Amino acid sequence: MKAAALALIVVALLSACGGSSGGNQPAGSTQVTMSEYKFAPSSLTVSHGKVIFWLVNSGNLAHDMAIQDSSNNRLATSDLVSAGDSKEFDVNDIPAGTYKIFCTQQGHEASGMKGTLTVT
Numbered sequence: 001m002k003a004a005a006l007a008l009i010v011v012a013l014l015s016a017c018g019g020s021s022g023g024n025q026p027a028g029s030t031q032v033t034m035s036e037y038k039f040a041p042s043s044l045t046v047s048h049g050k051v052i053f054w055l056v057n058s059g060n061l062a063h064d065m066a067i068q069d070s071s072n073n074r075l076a077t078s079d080l081v082s083a084g085d086s087k088e089f090d091v092n093d094i095p096a097g098t099y100k101i102f103c104t105q106q107g108h109e110a111s112g113m114k115g116t117l118t119v120t
């Protein structure tokens, strides 16, 4: 009885977190679906400024998404998204340009898990 009540409280606290994991796609976000071993779409175009990606992992392995500029500087890396999970990935103040996106998990980029991000 006590454990059940505690479990309910934990569930309530988790759902009160604002849904940065799981839940629904945030308004104004760009959805990117991740699987073995690709991003869909692999070619993304967004406007400069604050960009919200909605990462949906439809695969069987955990994936993430990193953004790297043409000088190989990594601008941002998302949290790891578990198989079947979804996560919001916010990138602030991204300048216009062309970037590479890729998954940082071992071997995933080499297997084709990469793409292009164009910021206009």
Ligand SMILES: [Cu+2]
Pocket: 062, 063, 064, 103, 104, 105, 108, 113
């Ligand atoms: Cu991956």
